[in-house]
Amino acid sequence: MRKKLHSLVLVLAILIIYHSELKAQGCVAIRQFSGIGNAVGQGNILEKGEWNISSNYRYFRSFRHFSGREEHPQRVANNTEVINWSHGLDFNISYALTDRAYAVVSLPFAYNERSSLYEHGRNSRHMTYSQGLADMRVGAGYWLLPGEKAKRGNTAIGLGIKLPTGDYNAQSTFYNVGPGGSPEVRPVDQSIQLGDGGWGLIVDTQGIWNLPSNFFLYYDGFYMFNPRNTNGTQTNRARASEAIMSVPDQFAFRAGVFKPISFAHGLGLSLGGRAEGVPVRDLLGASDGFRRPGYIISVEPGVSYMLGNFTTTVNVPIALVRNRTRSLTDIADSTPDNRRHGDAAFADYLINVNLAWRIPKRVKGVFNSVD
Template identity: 55%
Template sequence: MILKQPNFLIAILILALSSNPTNLRAQGCVAIRHFSSCVGNSLENNLLEKGDLLVGMNYRYFKSFRHFRGTEEEADRVASSTEVINHSHAWDFFLTYGISDRLYTSITIPTVINTRSSLYEHGREERNSTFSRGLADIRAGLGYWLMDPISNPNGNIAVGLGIKLPTGNYNATDIFYNVGPEGSPEVRPVDQSIQPGDGGFGLTMDFQFYQKVAAGLFAYGGGFYLLNPRETNGIRTFRETLSPILENEAIMAVPDQYSVRTGLSYSWSGAISTSLGGRFDAVPVKDLIGGNEGFRRPGNVLSIEPGVAYYSHNLTLNLNVPIAVRRDRPQSVTDRQTEISTGNPRNGDAAFADYLINFGISYRFPKNKAMEIAPSIKNTFN
């Protein structure tokens, strides 16, 4: 970066420590099954000069097991050991390039390993697990800072547009027990929540901002919306085998997703920063474009998100742990259809996590080798 612009460098340093490369995620088997904005969600990652290159990886883990119907938890599921348990591990490998001081492009290559343990999917007689792994849906896009970052070091906003490619397997299968003829095992598609991909081409729109509040203190935020025009992907759920009233949930939907977050970040030194914010992640009941048939688990999670990060030269390490404070599994379109046809109330349930772990690492390769932040600028934080 240009060393004669210390305020801009200070903004970059704080934002580096307050953001996570791919952390706009939801929790549990409901919302945003391994996805983030196509152009990256870290403000620091997108504050690049022309020719700068940034590479990194983000790891995410959660365990979903608490069942909700609406906003009410069904605590008896855990007490009776009938809960569904998902373990999700995901690694995003990303690359961001500064086309100019304001325009940037990014590509993210995600991989996943998922396991799902349940009773109801295995004849309700014994608990068994299903498994999926591999490449997920690749994302790529462009972003643009609306104001010149050099002349506006204390605040800025960026907008982005990207695509999601159906590169992940959306028909991953495994063995299900006690469900075939005479109770034999049978190979079936794994649950929608652990499929590596969703089978649809998607379009994302996103925004992100930062604003200096006081010395060392910045407000930050951002969000994205994923449009998935495809209605269903043709993969059978086998839910109709559980009950005749679930016939309308026999095929998997390809739902939209969205997420927003905001918070404050404070730099305690030239290398350490902490942040605290809120976030809201969701799969909506209905898509903005396309139909709404097929099986989906709409849901949303409101979380408190503390974070801590370390910055040294061009290396950034950060850890964010969103903690759920409100979880909601609203009535889906198929729930409503069943309620109307049967005359009985219907609202499906879903499992959510208590918290989520995001750990990110990134390294910047500046085109200008003189980018090293001067000690005098670092001392501004002391």
């Protein structure tokens, strides 16, 4: 019984941090979301009054160009591909309001580099950069099943707000684009902007269920509504309909199985799949301006280790399907003789590393000698 209980606690600890780095692997720009969804495992681990502190680091390098699901390998062969290097670090703090309700705050930071030929007059390749605070999130959630009813599993639902704290007009130096080929300071590409400039409403869900043979099913996902239409940031793109950056919705869902390793105390392995992306149209508000809609479907292996109140997890989503769908401006500017379909650069894989620390609540006579 104690072994089963330890396994369940281990899996729930993994769920604290498994909703990590939901940032699409390339130019289809999903902002990192390791805070809102992660907290959905904490309601069952944490008792009322307990805290959980976690940090999540993620990295990817995008360089493979796709229009729809068709890859353009000639971009790499001809050295005309766009390359993004993205590093993200989130700090997440959650608090158990009750044994079933929780609150969470997530503070994300990012550092991005972008190497491009076409953005610098198409004569030579140069780099642009962005770094700093990204869009902060606050949220809360609730586990649906109480006490004994949750012995075999549980599902939580949550709501969150994305605050526009990230710079959505981050700028860098572009070469060969000014008068006489001089450099100019311009806004960086949408894919490496630190924020999107909109207040967002996040709806999320997450769950864990006990399966036979000491396996566990996990799942989580979110949809973020971004009602703001455009944010006023210039794109310097040729088409008038794409002159200003859009503020798009975002979504992600993942599910898989987790298996504690019986002969290695605290060790666990997981295998799952995930889908994430940017829709062509927002569910609320208008969808004008420039965006790169699309989605990525990945297989997601992972390994975790739990020691006391500390848990570390590494997972590596590997892209199986990359689809840069047609945007509204692609559709509007197409003719029977010229079907427009923009492209986007995607990564082959994403690396997530997470550390989490559960802080037990104070016990009378143990943590507080005054009580």
